[in-house]
Amino acid sequence: MRVILFSSQAYDRESFLGEPLPPGLELQFQPARLNLDTVALAEHHDVVCAFINDDLSAPVLEQLAAGGTRLIALRSAGYNHVDLPAAQRLGLTIVRVPAYSPHAVAEHAVALILALNRRLHRAYNRTRDGDFSLHGLTGFDLVGKTVGVVGTGQIGATFAKIMAGFGCRLLAYDPFPNPQVQALSADYVSLPELLAQAQIISLHCPLTADSKHLINARSLAQMQPGAMLINTGRGGLVETPALIEALKDGQLGYLGLDVYEEEAQLFFEDRSDLPLQDDVLARLLTFPNVIITAHQAFLTREALAAIAGTTLSNIAAWAEGQTQNRVEG
Numbered sequence: 001m002r003v004i005l006f007s008s009q010a011y012d013r014e015s016f017l018g019e020p021l022p023p024g025l026e027l028q029f030q031p032a033r034l035n036l037d038t039v040a041l042a043e044h045h046d047v048v049c050a051f052i053n054d055d056l057s058a059p060v061l062e063q064l065a066a067g068g069t070r071l072i073a074l075r076s077a078g079y080n081h082v083d084l085p086a087a088q089r090l091g092l093t094i095v096r097v098p099a100y101s102p103h104a105v106a107e108h109a110v111a112l113i114l115a116l117n118r119r120l121h122r123a124y125n126r127t128r129d130g131d132f133s134l135h136g137l138t139g140f141d142l143v144g145k146t147v148g149v150v151g152t153g154q155i156g157a158t159f160a161k162i163m164a165g166f167g168c169r170l171l172a173y174d175p176f177p178n179p180q181v182q183a184l185s186a187d188y189v190s191l192p193e194l195l196a197q198a199q200i201i202s203l204h205c206p207l208t209a210d211s212k213h214l215i216n217a218r219s220l221a222q223m224q225p226g227a228m229l230i231n232t233g234r235g236g237l238v239e240t241p242a243l244i245e246a247l248k249d250g251q252l253g254y255l256g257l258d259v260y261e262e263e264a265q266l267f268f269e270d271r272s273d274l275p276l277q278d279d280v281l282a283r284l285l286t287f288p289n290v291i292i293t294a295h296q297a298f299l300t301r302e303a304l305a306a307i308a309g310t311t312l313s314n315i316a317a318w319a320e321g322q323t324q325n326r327v328e329g
């Protein structure tokens with residue numbers, strides 16, 4: 001059975017080849033992103049293995065189905081980039097990796113909080129430049145601060161547990177409260193209440209029609225002046241241009257992003273030789289109180305091994321007619 005892995009990087013090759021391969025499976029690692037220009041590369045491959053910025057819209061799915069593909073094995077938990085009704089219509093099965101390491105993402109959110117608060121990004125550059133002054137580096141104690149967790153599934157709950165360890169007070173917003181988070185003495189409140197009370201807000205909900213632009217000019221105005229916003233969920237959860245205005249007038253005191261609404265055209269590639277064409281991202285990068293990482297929250301050894309292991313097992317199960325981790329339309 002032929003499997004093509006789009007958007008594959010050196011670390012994907014290493015992690016997939018580090019797992020026992022099910023018999024009869026032939027893996028082709030393809031660095032290109034899947035889209036209408038590259039879809040022909042998938043011809044005669046039974047399985048297309050895709051990542052978060054691959055294009056799985058109806059026109060691409062139609063060409064995949066016409067070329068003989070029958071299974072789309074996502075190397076991600078999120079599936080907001082897949083046109084599920086089109087996949088169903090075309091008889092394409094979609095499987096995913098529902099959980100690989102909630103710790104990887106939650107710990108990255110905490111890394112962003114600590115770096116922003118203690119201004120490690122500025123201190124790193126300063127000392128390398130021979131500047132050992134401390135002005136502008138004042139942080140705050142995390143103990144006793146109120147942290148708002150939006151989305152308390154696997155990642156949000158793991159994040160909440162870590163922040164409870166710092167001695168933070170926890171507020172949570174999720175249509176389905178999680179008993180593990182309630183056990184941490186977190187209070188489930190409405191989103192406006194969370195925004196109004198939390199000094200740090202971290203987004204851990206999926207991107208859906210309901211959650212698109214959950215953070216916008218109005219919700220930013222509801223936050224405490226100088227609040228910190230962390231987004232390791234999906235770029236579309238936040239209306240990005242509104243962030244610029246909130247940063248300019250100080251309403252937003254700190255911003256940590258691992259995801260960006262327009263990341264598909266940029267992230268996972270070395271573009272350091274090229275002029276940055278995205279003016280919104282370029283403006284965000286000028287603020288000293290903003291840290292942007294290029295969708296790396298998942299990138300730990302443990303998470304990569306789990307993604308490879310579950311993906312190979314999803315493919316093997318499907319080949320035996322026992323589909324697991326299926327995404328339903």
Ligand code: NAI
Pocket residue numbers: 077078098099102105150151152153154155156173174175176204205206207208210211232233234258259295296297298299
């Ligand atoms: P999960 O399915 O375990 O939890 C999601 C939670 O969000 C659920 O409890 C759900 O009830 C809640 N939710 C749904 N809609 C909501 C809304 N409008 N407002 C508030 N809560 C809402 O998912 P998990 O594994 O915790 O992942 C969360 C998200 O993190 C994923 O959907 C994905 O977008 C993102 N992610 C980011 C990664 C990165 O590398 N930056 C890696 C993995 C996931």
